[in-house]
Amino acid sequence: MNSEKSTRLLSPADHLSVLLSPTPRGVRLARLPVTDWMRDRGLSHRPSEAAEHLVAELATHTTTRDRLPGRDFRLALLDRGAALRIEVTDTRGDDLPRRRVPAPDAESGRGLLLVEALADRRGVDLGPVPRKTVWAELDLPPA
Template sequence: MPTTETFRIPKHRRHVPDARRRVRKALAGWGVSAQLADAVTLLANELVTNAVTHCRISDAQVQVTLTFHGTELVLEVSDPDRNRLPRLHHSDPDEERGRGLALVAALADAWGCRQEPYTKCVWARFLPVEADAPERSHAPAAL
């Protein structure tokens, strides 16, 4: 049976650290390795920041869902601006922004987005290391 943690935060940058802390706490409670927890927390920060920055719906809330099922961990971040789907693009070296989805693509085993009836959801899937498997790095090869 999967273990799930779901919470909402107001769509404002000052609440991003709260989302990060809640993700970190859930992962620690599930006994997720420090290396994987660091990667998931970093991507939660990126996806929540994207949602609060780009969602055009006033007084919206951003929903964060973590699901741990066997050897799979899924992070989902949803907001009500369902028609603004994120796009991965190449950022020039002198650009200060625009690398969040490249980071998601580099650290997650798979990622994507979907439109739901009233929201959009951006998700990232991780395949955690099993106790007897060799350590797998969730560090980016190159961005």
């Protein structure tokens, strides 16, 4: 039996929401539905690799910097017509992501720089307490 907590919530067709544990395995599982969900929504005209990278970086950030043991994070994908929105919500509203320029030989710290490079827009929404949602959007060309 799989002990990893992963639950799909019922949601409208233009929205996918998944709860995942704040572990390296949770990050790997976060990437799995992206390509299939985009294809099912007819969004495959935008390279899904960018969306997969954004999901991986946002999920990694929440599991390494904002992790609270026993508290899951939520990944949401939203089809907004002209844009794909990727949201990662955690329970560390007191710790906002900050862009840091990593040392040239650093093995970590590049994630938010990658998000900035790939996303057309990005930001953070606070609340309800104690949550925060870090999001990134990719513009979608007309079908």
